[in-house]
Amino acid sequence: GAVVSQHPSRVICKSGTSVKIECRSLDFQATTMFWYRQFPKQSLMLMATSNEGSKATYEQGVEKDKFLINHASLTLSTLTVTSAHPEDSSFYICSARDGGAETQYFGPGTRLLVL
Amino acid sequence: GQNIDQPTEMTATEGAIVQINCTYQTSGFNGLFWYQQHAGEAPTFLSYNVLDGLEEKGRFSSFLSRSKGYSYLLLKELQMKDSASYLCAVRDIPTDKLIFGTGTRLQVFP
Numbered sequence: 438g439a440v441v442s443q444h445p446s447r448v449i450c451k452s453g454t455s456v457k458i459e460c461r462s463l464d465f466q467a468t469t470m471f472w473y474r475q476f477p478k479q480s481l482m483l484m485a486t487s488n489e490g491s492k493a494t495y496e497q498g499v500e501k502d503k504f505l506i507n508h509a510s511l512t513l514s515t516l517t518v519t520s521a522h523p524e525d526s527s528f529y530i531c532s533a534r535d536g537g538a539e540t541q542y543f544g545p546g547t548r549l550l551v552l
Numbered sequence: 553g554q555n556i557d558q559p560t561e562m563t564a565t566e567g568a569i570v571q572i573n574c575t576y577q578t579s580g581f582n583g584l585f586w587y588q589q590h591a592g593e594a595p596t597f598l599s600y601n602v603l604d605g606l607e608e609k610g611r612f613s614s615f616l617s618r619s620k621g622y623s624y625l626l627l628k629e630l631q632m633k634d635s636a637s638y639l640c641a642v643r644d645i646p647t648d649k650l651i652f653g654t655g656t657r658l659q660v661f662p
Contacts, residue, residue, distance in 0.1 A: 469648065480639060480652045481595070494647075530594050534648070539583060539602070541650060543594040 439465045441533050443544035450521055451552055458516045458547045460531030466511035467533035471541065472504075475528040487514045521551040554578045556653035558640050563659045564630050572625045572638050572656045580645030586614050586625045587639040589655070595639055598625065627658075635660045 440463040450456050460470055468489050473481040485506050486494045493506035505517040514533075518525055528548050532541040555577045564570040576584070583602040587595035601607055601616035601623060613626040627634055640653040 471649070480654045483649055483651075486647070486649060528592075532650075539600055540585070540597050542597065543587075546594040548592075 439463075439533070439535050439540075439542045441467075441531065441542050441544040443531055443547050445547060446545060447548045447550075449550045449552065452522055453520055456518045456521055456549060458518075458529055458531075458549075460514045460516070460533070460544050462512045462533040462535075462542075465533075465535040467514075467535065468511060470508060470514040470531055470533045472506060472514075472516050473530045473532065475530060475546075481530065484516075518549065521549070523551045525549065526551045554642075554644070554651050556640055556642060556651060558638075558653040558656045560654065561657045561659070563661060566630055566632060566660055566662050568630050569626065569628050570630060570658065572627075572640075572658070574623045574625070574640035574653055576621050576623070576640070576642050576653075578642050578644060578651060580647075581618065582643040582645045582648070584614075584616055584623050585641045585643065585650065586612075586623075587641065589637045589639060591636075598638075630660050632660050632662070634658065 442461045444459045470487040472484045475481050483496050484499045487506045487508040489508045495501045508514040528546050530546040532543045534541045557575045586598040589595040599614035606615045611628045616623045637655040637657045639655045641650040
């Protein structure tokens, strides 16, 4: 299947700082990428849909000014958690869809811990 | 509204067969996916159904009935490594978003 990478895999930061997470599709072009958040023992919750060359579409309850998404190219989307707080600590996962395929492929996830 | 239901937990014995059910009520439907997720890892794709019927892929099979809003994932010849969470997800129309169920945590015992 298609390969999606995320960087970093794990990050620890102080409260109030910003953290950038990268999501790359390695062997295909992804016009659409999705960002999810998963708390322990819970399912994936979609945060936003990222479209190349246009503004992201955020789900209800997700603050667009806090979670900045940039989809600058067909292989890269970034999620920046601004002014992070301990409650933002979570597992952040991106996925990408190969335009002609039916399946979304997930990146390995980024575990964020805000102290 | 969007609603996808799965059992929270299931247990089974190595070598056995287990069926994980998923029922859904969504405003749109453009396919149903099953993903496997081991603890601390991202989900990996298992199967995709968009038409009614059974899709078989090795030890795993997935079934869909659109009229009943129902799917199941069948795992045969269970192995210890099959202990994981299994996520049912429906693709929405027209947004193409995946709407996930809460996931079923499967424990396989020797």
